[in-house]
Amino acid sequence: MHALGSTMLLSFLVVSAVAAAQVKDEPSAIVRSFHEALASGDRAGVLAVLDPKVVIFEQGEAEMSQNEYVSQHLDADIEFSRATSSKVVDQRTQARGKSAWVLTISETTGSFQGKDIASRNAETMVLEKTPGGWRIVHIHWSSHRQERAKP
Secondary structure (H helix, E strand, C coil): CCHHHHHHHHHHHHHHHHHHHHHHCCHHHHHHHHHHHHHHCCHHHHHHHEEEEEEEEECCEEECCHHHHHHHCHHHHHHHHHHEEEEEEEEEEEEECCEEEEEEEEEEEEEECCEEEEEEEEEEEEEEEECCEEEEEEEEEEEEECCCCCC
């Protein structure tokens, strides 16, 4: 291979590696990794993307820190995520400076604690850019029951 060709190939590989690293750290990728960690029961993975001062609103309840979430709902959220399946219907991401938000509409189906689940969910996650990468600083979840399609 010619020196120019080698240089161009090396430049392409470096640019590709940098682009891949940036995509992995995009806010939507952080939100995806949060949900994947819940669904696989990976507590450390969940906590890795949550800011210690995260505020979580869900169905009129609030946890005002990562520690509060761990002590009150994390285990139940893991159990629920492992027992059900979710599908993203729409997702929109926007970032400005060191802040970003990911708005997601999803549908969840399955069975949890003996109850059939069929819900449509709205999720807002606000992220902040830290020296360690994007961290989730606020989550707001709401959902409503959907009628299951009859066979």
